[in-house]
Amino acid sequence: MSSRTTILEKIKQNQPKAISELPNLGTLGLESFEILDKYKTVLKGIGGDFVEVPNYDAIISFVKKNYATEKRMITTIPELAEIAATDWFNNDPHTLENVELTLVKAHFGVAENSALWVTDVISGQRVAVFIPQYLAIVVHKKDIVETMHQAYDRIGNQEYDFGTFIAGPSKTADIEQSLVLGAHGARGLTVFLMD
Amino acid sequence: MKIGLFIPCYVDQFYPKVAIATYELLQKLGCDVRFPIKQTCCGQPMANSGYEHLTKGCDTNFIANFSEFDYIVCPSGSCVLHVKEHLHDENNEALASQMRKRVFELTEFITDILKIEMIPGNFPHKVGMHQSCHGQRGLKLSQMTELNAPFFSKPEQLLSKIKGINLVSLSRKDECCGFGGTFCVTEEAISVKMGQDRIKDHEDHQVEYITGGDMSCLMHLEGILKRQKSPIKIIHIAEILNATI
Amino acid sequence: MKNNLEHSEAAAIFNKDVKRVDWHDETLWFVREKRDKAAFQIPEWELLRETASEIKNNVLSNIHDYLLEFESNAQKNGVIIHWAADADEHNKIVHSIMEKHGVKQMVKSKSMLTEECHLNEYLFEKGIDVIDSDLGERIVQFRKEPPSHIVLPAIHLKKEDVSETFHEHLGTEKGNNDPQYLTEAARLHLRDAFLTRKVALTGVNFAIAETGEIVVCTNEGNADMGVHLADVHIACMGFEKIIPQRKHLSVFLRLLARSATGQPITTFSSHFKTPRDGKEMHIVIVDNGRTTQLGREDFRSSLKCIRCGACMNTCPVYRRSGGHSYHNAVAGPIGSILAPNLDMSKNADLPFASTLCGSCTNVCPVKIDIHDQLYKWRQVLVKEGHTPLGKTVAMKGMATVLANPMVFDFAGKAGRFVMKNIPILVNNSLNPWYKQREMPAPPEESFREWYKKNAKESKDKQNE
Numbered sequence: 001m002s003s004r005t006t007i008l009e010k011i012k013q014n015q016p017k018a019i020s021e022l023p024n025l026g027t028l029g030l031e032s033f034e035i036l037d038k039y040k041t042v043l044k045g046i047g048g049d050f051v052e053v054p055n056y057d058a059i060i061s062f063v064k065k066n067y068a069t070e071k072r073m074i075t076t077i078p079e080l081a082e083i084a085a086t087d088w089f090n091n092d093p094h095t096l097e098n099v100e101l102t103l104v105k106a107h108f109g110v111a112e113n114s115a116l117w118v119t120d121v122i123s124g125q126r127v128a129v130f131i132p133q134y135l136a137i138v139v140h141k142k143d144i145v146e147t148m149h150q151a152y153d154r155i156g157n158q159e160y161d162f163g164t165f166i167a168g169p170s171k172t173a174d175i176e177q178s179l180v181l182g183a184h185g186a187r188g189l190t191v192f193l194m195d
Numbered sequence: 196m197k198i199g200l201f202i203p204c205y206v207d208q209f210y211p212k213v214a215i216a217t218y219e220l221l222q223k224l225g226c227d228v229r230f231p232i233k234q235t236c237c238g239q240p241m242a243n244s245g246y247e248h249l250t251k252g253c254d255t256n257f258i259a260n261f262s263e264f265d266y267i268v269c270p271s272g273s274c275v276l277h278v279k280e281h282l283h284d285e286n287n288e289a290l291a292s293q294m295r296k297r298v299f300e301l302t303e304f305i306t307d308i309l310k311i312e313m314i315p316g317n318f319p320h321k322v323g324m325h326q327s328c329h330g331q332r333g334l335k336l337s338q339m340t341e342l343n344a345p346f347f348s349k350p351e352q353l354l355s356k357i358k359g360i361n362l363v364s365l366s367r368k369d370e371c372c373g374f375g376g377t378f379c380v381t382e383e384a385i386s387v388k389m390g391q392d393r394i395k396d397h398e399d400h401q402v403e404y405i406t407g408g409d410m411s412c413l414m415h416l417e418g419i420l421k422r423q424k425s426p427i428k429i430i431h432i433a434e435i436l437n438a439t440i
Numbered sequence: 441m442k443n444n445l446e447h448s449e450a451a452a453i454f455n456k457d458v459k460r461v462d463w464h465d466e467t468l469w470f471v472r473e474k475r476d477k478a479a480f481q482i483p484e485w486e487l488l489r490e491t492a493s494e495i496k497n498n499v500l501s502n503i504h505d506y507l508l509e510f511e512s513n514a515q516k517n518g519v520i521i522h523w524a525a526d527a528d529e530h531n532k533i534v535h536s537i538m539e540k541h542g543v544k545q546m547v548k549s550k551s552m553l554t555e556e557c558h559l560n561e562y563l564f565e566k567g568i569d570v571i572d573s574d575l576g577e578r579i580v581q582f583r584k585e586p587p588s589h590i591v592l593p594a595i596h597l598k599k600e601d602v603s604e605t606f607h608e609h610l611g612t613e614k615g616n617n618d619p620q621y622l623t624e625a626a627r628l629h630l631r632d633a634f635l636t637r638k639v640a641l642t643g644v645n646f647a648i649a650e651t652g653e654i655v656v657c658t659n660e661g662n663a664d665m666g667v668h669l670a671d672v673h674i675a676c677m678g679f680e681k682i683i684p685q686r687k688h689l690s691v692f693l694r695l696l697a698r699s700a701t702g703q704p705i706t707t708f709s710s711h712f713k714t715p716r717d718g719k720e721m722h723i724v725i726v727d728n729g730r731t732t733q734l735g736r737e738d739f740r741s742s743l744k745c746i747r748c749g750a751c752m753n754t755c756p757v758y759r760r761s762g763g764h765s766y767h768n769a770v771a772g773p774i775g776s777i778l779a780p781n782l783d784m785s786k787n788a789d790l791p792f793a794s795t796l797c798g799s800c801t802n803v804c805p806v807k808i809d810i811h812d813q814l815y816k817w818r819q820v821l822v823k824e825g826h827t828p829l830g831k832t833v834a835m836k837g838m839a840t841v842l843a844n845p846m847v848f849d850f851a852g853k854a855g856r857f858v859m860k861n862i863p864i865l866v867n868n869s870l871n872p873w874y875k876q877r878e879m880p881a882p883p884e885e886s887f888r889e890w891y892k893k894n895a896k897e898s899k900d901k902q903n904e
Contacts, residue, residue, distance in 0.1 A: 007523055011503055011734060020501045023498075045704075131669075160711070163710075165709040172660050177470065183659065184573070184630060207888055235845055243815065244822075245823075247819050248819070341799060343480050373756065375797075380871070385455065389756050415877065
């Protein structure tokens with residue numbers, strides 16, 4: 001008998017005879033608070049930064065001023081083509097190794113933990129949001145929801161091959177619980193909060 | 196209302212003053228209290244060591260001694276918890292089950308059954324309260340710091356109303372002292388370290404007395420204090436409450 | 441495991457360095473405090489725990505069907521599913537995938553399951569080089585030690601230790617103990633591994649029956665860096681990682697990081713559904729004793745665990761004995777209720793390495809009654825004969841005396857039974873109580889004697 005069969009049979013035999021009901025999630029995440037304020041406070045608290053911008057031009061000038069634009073910048077946002085390359089989607093992901101800054105757009109953000117939902121539809125390549133030295137994500141202010149419950153309501157049955165919530169820069173505290181930003185992924189995360 | 200006084204075996208033998216304080220206190224609060232003389236031990240030391248199956252004799256003896264009382268009151272949360280969770284009688288489970296509901300730790304009996312909100316008196320000392328785990332997390336005598344829930348504490352509610360008492364707020368409000376029954380000898384190193392750390396917290400708050408509702412924890416702490424030749428004294432909550440009225 | 445000492449022996453050694461123990465205790469207590477702060481910011485925290493617990497109860501009661509649903513959906517997503525009955529089969533499956541691709545090197549992110557199965561040792565024997573990419577795991581891997589904590593693998597080490605280790609293995613400056621500097625060195629070293637390794641192995645935090653996707657949570661981004669640059673992704677999971685629907689992630693992702701480290705969520709919560717074009721994704725579903733645990737009514741809820749580590753951080757024993765004293769891949773309170781299921785005789789000491797204070801149960805985000813299960817394991821271990829005979833004999837003697845008031849009373853008069861046999865001190869000729877503690881001075885009379893003499897109702901009785 002295959003292990004599959006053996007395991008499944010043993011499970012069937014040993015699992016509780018009566019099915020426990022699934023709880024209702026409808027009563028969760030209903031607390032009201034100022035969404036944008038919360039988002040900003042939480043993001044700061046976990047080592048991220050935000051910049052409020054009216055449009056893409058404002059992002060372009062911010063990036064020019066604050067990032068090493070002579071290094072490699074990549075984006076999936078056509079409006080940012082002036083400062084970052086948009087021709088890398090089909091390259092070998094290893095070639096993104098030297099990227100200084102990746103700029104992508106999030107589907108939405110979550111106020112309670114400042115996480116941003118990014119899928120491979122908008123990240124160009126999966127590794128693009130993990131491999132750069134710095135990461136910048138654009139999200140519309142209206143696209144920030146309260147909690148993870150609203151977040152998954154919003155995701156619903158969305159089709160994606162890969163999706164990730166990103167909350168702040170990559171970090172570790174594995175040496176004596178001292179927080180260090182930039183463990184493997186981005187050393188810094190800037191969130192552009194767009195009107 | 197007939198009250199059966201349930202005194203843990205080690206309190207009977209080592210700390211009769213705690214038993215006397217409990218007995219006198221209940222009398223002063225108007226209770227008709229008796230000590231069934233043939234009681235021995237609830238069986239907890241065996242059960243916690245994995246020998247619950249050997250405690251049937253203890254159960255039988257406990258039931259024989261206490262079945263006639265309306266309430267069973269004990270100055271130890273740990274022993275009460277054991278009875279509440281594990282007292283059984285194969286021949287009369289209905290009785291055992293009823294008795295499990297009638298057994299109370301001293302302070303919860305005062306606040307919940309006698310509904311006494313304050314005991315007048317005077318105890319002009321700086322006191323640290325040791326929350327014993329079985330009383331707190333088992334019997335829920337006070338709120339637990341792990342939970343996101345409103346504060347309450349039955350023993351502190353009584354203590355805080357005593358005149359002159361200065362009840363300190365510890366850095367770790369409900370960390371275990373490391374007694375843990377046989378744990379205190381089988382895991383001697385950790386047990387003592389936990390006790391020392393608990394004492395340090397009280398010392399850092401310059402207490403004169405450490406009080407609590409469970410003499411077993413206090414005996415462990417007292418043992419360490421004495422070895423350290425510390426001036427801090429141990430006092431059971433029944434002794435404070437009894438001395439003040 | 442290298443460590444064959446009983447918990448109490450290993451703990452006693454750990455306690456010889458008081459400064460180090462204090463540091464370990466305080467550091468983990470600080471993590472517990474961060475957990476409290478994060479949890480208390482959520483007014484519905486306790487409801488969230490209850491909800492998570494109910495979801496997991498549902499999973500356990502219907503896990504057979506959920507696994508089939510998961511398997512079929514994952515296969516539709518192009519994932520290859522494997523089933524492993526035990527650690528050995530799991531290791532063989534992983535190795536066979538490596539062999540199929542002719543690859544000798546692997547980069548691996550944190551997976552407690554692979555620790556449980558001793559995968560690294562197995563692959564080493566087969567000539568496969570594994571690099572653990574979580575910083576803490578890489579540190580202990582260099583030192584040939586197992587992780588001492590499921591979330592903070594190197595929490596038993598000080599920065600000086602890490603500095604020594606990195607100096608030896610990565611050529612960092614001797615004596616440079618700056619965590620920032622040391623982390624940067626590891627970043628460069630591991631980036632090279634990510635860029636060159638063709639097979640990446642990860643654990644699984646959650647597997648969604650409804651969609652066939654798996655979720656992996658990290659702060660460092662190491663799982664993603666490995667997987668998205670590799671040709672083959674192998675994800676290993678105990679079958680209990682299943683949750684019914686995608687929306688249930690909302691509950692668990694709110695609880696997991698807050699319970700673990702006090703963060704509102706891990707930096708990355710990645711949902712892997714399909715392999716990249718032209719690449720492979722494997723999921724190995726492992727039993728290794730879980731079906732047995734599922735059949736133990738008293739202990740099955742231990743399978744609800746989401747591996748947050750909160751029970752370790754709050755455990756006053758764990759904080760003062762260190763993770764290695766538990767000689768099991770998963771240490772602390774949860775480890776102590778999982779380990780006996782794997783090997784009762786080897787792990788018979790663990791359920792006794794607790795005061796049953798109950799703090800673990802209160803912090804558990806899925807409401808496992810950990811301390812009650814510790815108590816219940818003690819009963820099982822005694823019944824199955826895993827306690828020393830001397831202890832059993834002593835307990836039987838005590839049971840006889842305590843059950844019989846006449847004997848108890850007699851013993852009392854003839855030298856105070858409890859004084860000599862106070863239950864806590866039973867069967868210890870070299871009494872460990874006295875090593876660092878005094879016993880109370882015996883009073884002149886017991887309460888019972890006082891009562892007979894002084895209580896009015898007692899005197900009435902005597903005069904009757």
